Amino acid sequence: MRSFFFALRDLIQFSSIDKSYKEIIFYSENEKYWPYFKNIIRLILKETNLKICYISSSHKDPGLKINNKNIKKFFIGMGSIRNYFFSIIDSKIVIMTMPDLGNFQIVKSNSRTKYAYIQHAMMSLHMVYNHRAFDNFDYIFCTGPHQVAEIRSMEKINNSPKKEIIKLGYTKHDELVIKSKNRNLRTRNPQVLLAPSWGKNAIIETGKAIEIIDELLNNKFKVLLRPHPQTLRNNHKLVQQIRKKFALNNFFMLDISDDNIDSMLNSNFLITDWSGIALEYAFALKRPVIFIDTPKKINNDMYEVVNSPPLEVQLRHKIGVLWNPKESIFSAIRNLENFKTECFDDLAKEYIFNIGKSDLRFTDFLINFIKKED
Numbered sequence: 001m002r003s004f005f006f007a008l009r010d011l012i013q014f015s016s017i018d019k020s021y022k023e024i025i026f027y028s029e030n031e032k033y034w035p036y037f038k039n040i041i042r043l044i045l046k047e048t049n050l051k052i053c054y055i056s057s058s059h060k061d062p063g064l065k066i067n068n069k070n071i072k073k074f075f076i077g078m079g080s081i082r083n084y085f086f087s088i089i090d091s092k093i094v095i096m097t098m099p100d101l102g103n104f105q106i107v108k109s110n111s112r113t114k115y116a117y118i119q120h121a122m123m124s125l126h127m128v129y130n131h132r133a134f135d136n137f138d139y140i141f142c143t144g145p146h147q148v149a150e151i152r153s154m155e156k157i158n159n160s161p162k163k164e165i166i167k168l169g170y171t172k173h174d175e176l177v178i179k180s181k182n183r184n185l186r187t188r189n190p191q192v193l194l195a196p197s198w199g200k201n202a203i204i205e206t207g208k209a210i211e212i213i214d215e216l217l218n219n220k221f222k223v224l225l226r227p228h229p230q231t232l233r234n235n236h237k238l239v240q241q242i243r244k245k246f247a248l249n250n251f252f253m254l255d256i257s258d259d260n261i262d263s264m265l266n267s268n269f270l271i272t273d274w275s276g277i278a279l280e281y282a283f284a285l286k287r288p289v290i291f292i293d294t295p296k297k298i299n300n301d302m303y304e305v306v307n308s309p310p311l312e313v314q315l316r317h318k319i320g321v322l323w324n325p326k327e328s329i330f331s332a333i334r335n336l337e338n339f340k341t342e343c344f345d346d347l348a349k350e351y352i353f354n355i356g357k358s359d360l361r362f363t364d365f366l367i368n369f370i371k372k373e374d
Helices: 002-016 031-036 038-047 080-088 145-158 171-180 208-218 229-234 236-245 261-265 277-285 329-336 344-351 358-373
Strands: 024-028 052-056 071-075 093-096 114-118 139-142 164-167 191-194 222-225 252-254 269-272 289-292 320-323
Touching (some): 031 038, 031 171, 038 171, 038 358, 139 145, 145 164, 171 261, 171 358, 191 208, 208 222, 208 236, 208 329, 236 252, 277 289, 289 329, 320 329
Parallel strands (some): 024 052, 024 093, 052 071, 093 114, 139 164, 191 222, 191 269, 222 252
């Protein structure tokens, strides 16, 4: 109830601000999505005179704490206030990381407003997202050419309006590359980052994570478990059971922070199932990944209609090793010793646009968009 009144208060305040701040709106579901906006927004505020509005459904969102004369911030919660807010938006552009616009609670307003989707992963768009997840957007920011091809293919299959595609790149990749320079990893008691995806076949949900953690800790590895935000939301009790089980082991850590950058930088190994973190870790840090052999994460039963295998399936054997969880994890770790990573740079260049310049590309787009709309 308290959140409702805070959201209502901010909605009223939003309605009274100067309309110049309402032309560009960023919407974040919660603090976990701030990492995909932070570098872009900071560059906009530093290098341009654009006025922007940042809207979040979480009062914990770091984006709500930015102090700059050219940004206004508001909390709108997750319920009826948020739904009403979206129904009345009259802006030039709304930029969001949340798919399925217009398919569930979040609707498009009956106004001139354009809606833009910015990626929070480099993965393909047709297997892990719902069938019509992107149909109602006007602009799609793509991390690489695979996403461009997938969007065009889905437009034909779904008979949906043609979107304007911006070849953006991936801001988190750029940040990881910069921060990884001169970073030395520990060789004594190396750290393993266990970062699974979410869903019924994911390793936390199936209970497999406990077995993996046990084995690693018994062999003097440090283990950093980073649950997916959806696992934290949908299966919080499972995560707490794991925390409780290993609470007295100093080599175990649970990472529920907003950003996974430091977790990746400080880990000698990454173990995952179908999480998009694998592409970030391999492409930016040039380290191979251990993939747990689990069923594909499929949220779109029609994904095979798109005549292109998902990137996360295509590259699985090129950027890491597949581990059968019935075998010891150390068989997979040993297989990494001779894994060749020379091709990782070429793969990154092939599948990521504007490496090192994605934030600049976004800023240029926004400046040109506003000029065109004025």
